Amino acid sequence: MVTDSALTVSQLNTYVKMMFDSDSRLKRICVVGEISNFVNHYKTGHCYFSLKDEKSAVKAVMFAGSVQYLKFRPENGMRVYITGRVSVFERDGVYQIYAESMEPEGVGALMIAFEQLKKKLTAEGLFDNSNKKPLPQFPQKIGVVTSPVGAALQDIINVLSRRYPIAEIVFCPVAVQGVNCASENIKAINQLNTKNDIDLIIMGRGGGSVEDLWGYNDEQLVRAVASSKIPIISGVGHETDFTLCDFASDMRAPTPSAAAEIAVPDIEELYQLTDNLIFRADNAVDNYINTKKDYAKHLAMQLSLLDPRRIIENRSGEILSINKRLDIAINGIFAKNEAKLSVLSEKLKLLNPLFMIEKGYIPVYSNKKRVFEVNQLQKGDTITLNFVDGQAVCDVVDIKNTEN
């Protein structure tokens, strides 16, 4: 009967699972598709998602053990190549892909991981300019974090010897690629930060492939760089290589040599700086002394104005000038009076009767009175003419008025 041969659900699922598992093709298969319904279980770390194309979808799971090797974080919509096996989850009776590795289509996994981490850390503000520490102008002790065998160390030593030999290098040898790169760099940065006399850190390495430089994109290392109390200059790879450490550092240099160049001033400039300062000091002191001298001269001059001898001289001068003015004034008065006097005496001369008589003007008297007009006389009057030397008594014979 039908009922005799009936299977339980479990038996069926077990059987189907066995069928799947015995198929050698399904044991190792590569599938390409788009991720959807992606869930990363926060407790177990397993990832559950679907892989789909235009027509179909298939369930997939990736266990935490495999997830830890992923170089990027899978996201919905991402097209990926999945390698793994196909089997049945007996409890639910569904078949699914058990993914062991995953690669993004197109750009490499590393590039995606790089962009994802960059985005995340940018959003956190880790790369903000406000986080950047200013570089010291004259770093004395410089921590150098790089490989003991690479060319970077020698490059840095050469540049510092040439430009700024008064510096001291505190060298921290680290792996600059491979699995220990990030952890050793973190350790070195932390170690330098525990010392209190390091002014600056240069970290970096020479050029290499993206994979070689990958350690410098490690999230923990990037965080260590950003949180270092000592300013860090990064010089990783070549001009065109950018790592997340470059974004997190306080200054990115294109190469390790360039990092060293940026780190320190040039000794020639320092000689000039010192010369210039002492030149300025000379000038300042010269100016100072000249100013003081001028002031002393000024004071001496003021003092001389207060010299009593000078005051006496000045006063005698004043007296002299007053005397002169007095003379002039008196002389003026004399001259004026003299002139007046001569005018008056001239007038007086004219008024002297004798003067008139001398000139031939003879005064006429009648009855002892001076006669000035002919009308005062009458025919028959007797008049007297007073000459200087005597008198003539005369009769008036006739009167004639002057005709006009």
Added chain:
Amino acid sequence: MKNLKYENAIKKLEEIVSKLEKGDLPLEETIKLYDEATKLSGYCTAMLDNAKLKIEELSEKRETSDNE
């Protein structure tokens, strides 16, 4: 002055020069400062003349012995 770092020496020199340039100090102090400036500049120049890059390695061993 012997253990003065270059950075501190040059900063000190800059300070003194600024003070001198203000020109408002008593003569005695001016002379004293100028004297110091000359010494500092000599010190800085000598430091540059005689400098030789020092390299110290911070190795694992050092670290553990330091910690002990």
